[in-house]
Structure formats: C-alpha cells, structure tokens
Amino acid sequence: MKNLDTNTENKILESAKKVFIEKGYDGARMQEIADLAGINKALLHYYYRSKDKLFKNVFEQTLQSFFPIIAEIILSNKPLLERIKLFIDKYIDILIENPIIPLFIANEVAKNPLIIKDMLIPDIDNLFSGLNDMIDDEVSKGNIKKVDIKQLILNIISLCIFPFISQSIAKMIFNYSDEEYKELMLSRKNEIYSLILAWLKP
Template sequence: MEKTEYNTEEIILKSAITIFHKKGMAGARMQEIADEAGINKAMLHYYFRSKQLLFEAVFKKAFMQLAPQIHQVLNSQDSLFDKIENFAGKYISFVMENRFLPTFIIQELNNNPEFTNQFFSQAEFPKPTHFLLQIEEEIQKGTIRNVNPKQVLIDMFSLSVFPFVGAPLLQKITNSNEEEYNNLLIERKTHIASMLINSIKK
C-alpha cells in the first residue's frame, strides 16, 4: 500500500470514530463520514464497501490497540495493587479516546453474533493467568482477603466499562454536564483502584 493510500485510510478511520461517537452505528451515515474525512463518498466506498465493514475496521483497530496494553498490565512484574491502579488508569484513558467501543461491543454481541464470534475466535485477548495466580499468592501470604480472583477481574472491567456504556443515564442521574462528567471519569481512575484495593486488603 502506498503511503498516500495509507494516509487516506487512516483519515477515514479517524473520521469514522468521530461520527460513530456522535451518532452511533445506527445514526451514522457514510456521507457524513466522507464529509468529515474531506473525501467524496465514492472514494470512501473504494476503501470500505459498507458502513458495517468500516465499523468493524474501526472496532478491530481500537481493540488491537487496547488489548496489548491490558495484557502488559496484567502480566507485568508490578505488585498486585499497582496492577489494579495501572489497569484503571490505562483502560479509562483509552476508552475516553474511543468512547464508542464498549457500547459497540455490546451492540455487536447482540446484533451481529457471527462477526463477534469470528473476531473473538481469532483475536489475541489479554491473558489474565498470571494476574489470577498473583491474587492467589497474595491470599496465601495473608496480604489480602480470601476472595475469588475472577471476581476481582470482573470488578476491574465492569467498574471501568459501565460509566461509558451507561453515560447518558449516569450523566442525568448525577446532574452533570459533559465537562463535569468527563471530570468524574478522570477521577474514576483513582477511585476504582482505591475502592478495589480497600475491598480486598486485610
């Protein structure tokens, strides 16, 4: 692929992220994405024949950026508590730049199981084996309570994901404007870690 083609494709993907974030998958139009990218619709279709294919490309790109970061955090030589802090910080920072991603995963799981099953069967997921064993070791040492390691892993993901998936509801409940809610999300980087650590620490 020539450099100019690569640049055009990157511009399209970035423009698609912008429109998908504003309109969602259902509300986004290919013409809007083409306009955002500064190209005509015919050129957009040259690179991506349909909105679904473009959305899948955006999803794959974003997932492949996130997965290695999470894998690195879970399998580093850091202490357990440092890993929990690093996970919350990296995940929330990443999703704040790709807010469509958690909602898209849930939508695709429900609406396009064929694609998600195929993708997930091929994708390299973060492997939490070392992290789960580390929790077991800390339990044996007596530094943390006797907890189910998988529950800790689920807590880390769910507490980080839901504020994005449920953003419209939570923003309404907390009576927060967009700037205030963004500040709450940033604050959650330390809030989640502190809450989880305190919940398992003896």
C-alpha cells in the same frame, strides 16, 4: 514509509471511525462518512467494497487500539495490587479520552457476537490461570483474601467502564457539566482502588 496513509484511504478510515462510533452501524450513513472525509460516496466503495467491510475495519482497529495498552499492564511483572492500581489509572485515562467507545463496542457485539470471535486474546485461558496463581500466591502470603478471579475482573471493569456507558444519563441525574463529570471520573481512580483494596483485605 507509510506516508500514503495520510492520504484518502486513511482519511476515510478516520471519518468512518468517527461516524460509526457515534451513530452505530445502523445509524451511520455512507454519505456522512464521505462528507466528513471530504470526498464522495463512490470513493468509499472504491477503497472498501461495502459498508459492511468498512465497518469491520473500523471495529477491528478500534478494538485493537484498546486491548494492547491494557494487556501490557496486565502482563507486566509488577505485584498484583500494583498492577490493579496501574490498570485503573490508565483505563480511566483512556476512557476520558474515548468516552463513547465502550458503548459502541458493547452494542455492536451484542447485536453480532461473532464479530469479536477472532479478535480476542489468543491464549486467554493462560492469562486467567496466571492471574489465578498470582492471587493464590498473595493469599498464601496473607496479603489478600481469596477471591474468584472472574468476580475480581468483573468488578474492576464494571467500576471503570460503566460510568462512561451511562454518562449521558448520569450527567442529567447529577446535573453535571462535561467538566464536572470528568472531575468525578478522575476522582474515581482512587475511589475504585480503595474499594477493591478494602474488599481484598484478608
């Protein structure tokens, strides 16, 4: 059906994604995107009127390739601790495949917070209160101690993402190769889970 997506338009988007994510909006050059796509600058403007519009496309698509996978796990009907375990495992895997995307997103949102305004999960308040109910439920069963949902989320996300954001520094400090750092990240799956688990123990 959408076989035409393999054509110029999609090739541009893929190239733009690569360049924007690597260099950021300010550092990216339309010429470089054109070169990578094997076309010339004029065509970029033919398909996406401006650098700004091309960027917004890239940003939105990047974000949307991340959230659904996460949402699926969060919204599954597994027990809380199992969901947390699944989330950590899956998230680390995604980050190993896309190590520089978190920095890209953090950076662009910091420079222009409004860019994300319309892209967030619509009923996020429901999501939070749902998770809160789950926590209360587990607490009443004596499975975990009571914690603030916001701190729980911040803790898990921080432990998963930050080592990727800081990886260029961390690799230098630890004197690690790419492969060694990847191994360290893989071993974090269990470390992070045991950390959260220990904290949640009643």
